[in-house]
Amino acid sequence: MxxxxxxxxxxxxxxxxxxxxxxxxxxxxxxxxxxxxxxxxxxxxxxxxxxxxxxxxxxxxxxxxxxxxxxxxxxxxxxxxxxxxxxxxxxxxxxxxxxxxxxxxxxxxxxxxxxxxxxxxxxxxxxxxxxxxxxxxxxxxxxxxxxxxxxxxxxxxxxHPQEHWLDHILQYIDGHYNEDLTRSQLAELAQVSPEHFSRTFRKATGRSFSEYLTLQRIRRVQQRLLTETQSLSTLALEVGYSEGTYLSRKFKQVVGVSPAVYHRKAKRIASLNFNHTASLRALEIVPELGVYSGWMKQLELVPAYPGLRAEGTNGTDLYRSVAAAKPDVIISYTLPGGREQLLPVAPVIELPYMQMGWREQFTAIADITGRKLRAEEWLSRYDELCCRYNRELDRLIGPRGTAVAWEVGGAAAYCYSSSYGHGSQILYGDLGFSPPAALLEQGLLGHGYLETAIEHLPDYNADHIFITSGPSTPAGHERFSSMLHSPRWQTLAAVRNNRVYLVDQTEMFYGFDPLSSLAQLNTLMQSIRSQIYMGHDHIRP
The missing domain is CATH 2.60.120 (Jelly Rolls)
Structure with a gap:
């Protein structure tokens, strides 16, 4: 900087x-x-x-x-x-x-x-x-x-960059854990004495350098065992050990069981994001600790036993809860600074947001939990439903054209690319609609989302307009109502053709997972059907 x-x-x-x-x-x-x-x-x-x-x-x-x-x-x-x-x-x-x-x-x-x-x-x-x-x-x-x-x-x-050499050292270990690292080498890299290095390292991490390096290596082995079957000799070389017997001994010291037992056993899982918890529930798995959205609570997907925390829990309290749950694996999105904090608890599987769609995340979680066949069956049923809905849309509206899904807030409106979810993965992926040109010109695909003033919604003309979330404040309602009465809104083809759909399911469309995507798919289709068959649900002042 x-x-x-x-x-x-x-x-x-x-x-x-x-x-x-x-x-x-x-x-x-x-x-x-x-x-x-x-x-x-x-x-x-x-x-x-x-x-x-x-x-x-x-x-x-x-x-x-x-x-x-x-x-x-x-x-x-x-x-x-x-x-x-x-x-x-x-x-x-x-x-x-x-x-x-x-x-x-x-x-x-x-x-x-x-x-x-x-x-x-x-x-x-x-x-x-x-x-x-x-x-x-x-x-x-x-x-x-x-x-x-x-x-x-x-x-x-x-x-004070010289006082924060430890952060750089931890990052270095994270990227070079499989190399022959020594205390003296890293102390020289940090430009401190070996003695000062050891004191500061133990005070910050609660472990000696050698103990921390061992923990890093064993967590990597656990991650590999969750999704693959590899010989101990191969895994040992990958993480910096010379042979499998030594790895097995170190593994049992850290984890408490042998690599073979860990690979076979049913895993206790902590899910730190409600999308991943929903993926687990789609696989008929109840995590030891899971973050649940309000929408999932409405569906009564939250178990009755204690130890579960809801969305919005303070980060420090959540980490304490994770440790108390004693999981075998932790699943989350990328945790800036959090993975190191959770390293003593269990291996952390980080599924990068926006880089993986909900299907890829669902499949990865199925691999981790040994439910790959069940995930394939679930996705097969979902795809069959998409095919049936697309045949229905062919009859109802013909060529899809463009569509946009807006979340309208108190002062602004938001829409998203398919990599962000919020219903766009359904419109642009499963149902074959395209984003309007105005959104693409504003860099929607590059940034992942677009924010605009409520009054500017008519600038983004589309053949089909979905309102998945309405304003939550009186001021927002007033601005939204004024926009709906504006001449520019009234002249839009989607308004004149009765193709503006009021959905207003905020929490449902916030999810980016199998259960939310299925619900969003059904809700969007029902909105289109209602508009065509009944013709009185469109938004007009």
């Missing part, structure tokens, strides 16, 4: 940070500043597009990953005219009497490459800000605090 203007170490105060305004950068007018009515602190995180910003008289280029943390008293001028996407946050500090009234991040400056996890967290915060939930009224505060904590840690590493 580079900082174009110098920052000073931040003060340690007992301040509490409260968000006042959270907006998408694409919604800010070109050449605008924060426009804050009173002094506050600014966070800007760019997730896509390009633009520029003038900070204290200096011009800087903004691209994906650019990040600004400063006080609103600093002269700012943002040029967002080049489809700049990201999050602009204005927040205030509440302090104890006598403490400095400032955010700990105010002096951290402008940086060029915020981690993907920070960008993703900022986007989630924006969505929760625009769509407050009565079921989880503290979601915004929790996400905002998590974002500040991540930025605080990141800035600490930037201004």
């Amino acid at each position: 580079t900082a174009p203007y110098s920052g000073t170490p931040f003060p340690l105060t007992a301040s509490f940070q409260l968000p006042r305004r959270i907006v998408n950068l694409s919604g800010l007018p070109a050449s605008s500043g924060p426009g804050a009515p009173a002094p506050c602190s600014i966070l800007m995180i760019v997730s896509g597009g390009s633009g520029s910003i003038e900070v204290d008289g200096n011009q800087h280029v903004l691209t994906a990953g650019s990040m600004l943390c400063c006080s609103s008293s600093l002269p700012l001028s943002l040029n967002a005219q080049f489809s700049l996407q990201g999050v602009w946050i204005e927040y205030t500090s509440v302090t104890r009497p006598g403490d400095a009234d400032a955010s700990p991040l105010n002096n951290s400056g402008l940086h060029s490459s915020a981690p993907a996890a920070i960008c993703s967290l900022a986007c989630r915060l924006l969505q929760k800000w625009n769509e407050p939930s009565e079921d989880n009224p503290f979601a915004v505060q929790l996400l905002f605090t998590e974002l500040l904590a991540g930025l605080y840690k990141l800035h600490t590493q930037i201004i």
